[in-house]
Amino acid sequence: MRALTLPAAFARLDDMEVRLCLxxxxxxxxxxxxxxxxxxxxLGDGIAWYGLLxxxxxxxxxxxxxxxxxxxxxxxxxxxxYRALKARxxxxxxxxxxxxxxxxxxxxxxYSFPSxxxxxxxxxxxxxxxxxxxxxxxxxxxxxxxxxxxxxLGLHYPSDVLAGGLLGWALAAxxxxxxxxx
Numbered sequence: 001m002r003a004l005t006l007p008a009a010f011a012r013l014d015d016m017e018v019r020l021c022l023x024x025x026x027x028x029x030x031x032x033x034x035x036x037x038x039x040x041x042x043l044g045d046g047i048a049w050y051g052l053l054x055x056x057x058x059x060x061x062x063x064x065x066x067x068x069x070x071x072x073x074x075x076x077x078x079x080x081x082y083r084a085l086k087a088r089x090x091x092x093x094x095x096x097x098x099x100x101x102x103x104x105x106x107x108x109x110x111y112s113f114p115s116x117x118x119x120x121x122x123x124x125x126x127x128x129x130x131x132x133x134x135x136x137x138x139x140x141x142x143x144x145x146x147x148x149x150x151x152x153l154g155l156h157y158p159s160d161v162l163a164g165g166l167l168g169w170a171l172a173a174x175x176x177x178x179x180x181x182x
Contacts, residue, residue, distance in 0.1 A: 010091045010113070017157040018098045025094070025154045028104045037149035038105050044117045044146035045108065049075065049124050052139075056132065067131040071124060074175040078123055081167065082116035089113050095154040104153040115156045115164030121146040122168025123175075130176055 028034040053072050056064040091113035095103035121143035128139050150156035
C-alpha cells in the first residue's frame with residue numbers, strides 16, 4: 001500500500017472540511033457578520049496584539065515592560081514558525097479550492113495551514129492569562145472571534161484554526177517554561 005502524500009492528505013481533508021466551511025462561510029452574506037469578522041480579522045493581523053503590548057507598560061508602569069517584551073519575542077517566534085510551516089505544507093485556502101467558499105477579505109499570504117492569526121491569538125491569550133489575568137474577560141472573546149473569523153471569511157479550514165490554536169498554546173507554554181515562569 002502506497003503512503004498518502006501530504007498534498008493528497010490535505011485534498012482529502014479539504015473535501016471533508018468544506019462541508020463545514022460552506023455553511024459557516026455562508027453567514028458572511030449578512031453585512032453585519034461580514035463586517036464584524038473582517039474588523040476582528042484585521043485587528044488580529046497584529047494591530048490589537050502589538051498595540052496591547054505597547055499599552056501595558058503605559059497603563060501599568062515599568063513592571064509590564066519585561067512581560068511585554070517576552071510576549072513580543074514569543075510572537076516573533078510564532079511568525080517564523082507559521083511561515084516556515086506554510087512554506088513547507090502548502091495547503092491551499094478554502095476559497096481557492098472550492099468555488100462555493102467566498103473570500104471576504106484578501107489573505108496576508110497564499111497558504112492556509114496553520115492559521116497564523118489563531119496561533120497568535122492563542123499564544124497571546126495564554127501569556128496574558130499568566131501576566132495579566134484581569135484582561136482575560138476582554139482578550140479571550142476577542143481571540144475566539146479571531147479564530148472564528150478565519151473560517152467565516154473563507155480563509156481557513158477548521159483544522160487550520162485548530163492547528164494554529166494548538167501551536168500558539170504550545171509556543172506560549174514553552175516560552176513561559178523557558179523563561180522559568182510556568
